[in-house]
Amino acid sequence: MISKHAPSVLVSELDGALWHKSTYSGSDNGCVERGRLQTGRQAIRDTKDRGLGMIVFEPDAWQSFVDAVRSGAM
Template identity: 35%
Template sequence: MHSPNVQWRKSSYSGSGDNCVEVAETPEAVVFVRDTQNRHLGYLKFSAQEWTAFLHTLKAGQV
């Protein structure tokens, strides 16, 4: 899966290690997520609502 032409940013929780997650948000309210060690494998695509629900779940400690 070819990565979309977006600006990727590394998670602030990734630190300086190689086990990182990158996120890209688009003006169309789509969020892409990929593993920095396996960029060639593609990315996951979420709606803004799905991504917001995921982040709220993480912050609530439910995962």
Template identity: 40%
Template sequence: MKSQDIVAPFRKSSYSSGGQGSECVEVAHTADGGRAVRDSKSPEAGLQFCAPGEWTSFIDGVKAGAFDR
């Protein structure tokens, strides 16, 4: 198994069901503990892979408000 093999189904955020709801990403676990991310509107368009440490840093930034406008 390769590190970027997807080992769980893609999931969409529960926050995407309200409002416009069409602008969302889906996330799946990878074999190395990282994540694969894709656009829910165009899943065939490709994937972005995040290593485990990169994903953790991203989530920590979200929780800290680093990406708030």
């Protein structure tokens, strides 16, 4: 499942995604994974329930999100 607000994602784009678990994920199963999609977009999903879907970011939206987190705005 993919959020209805996310950019459309092809199944083939997801098949080739490189997923990485966050180093901030704890031992309490509160884990998040980031996937680099073949198109340069980024996806975020819940490690323990991947079937719930993901949030997909265009490259500049991803960079804005990362910048906001790093600056403490989020």
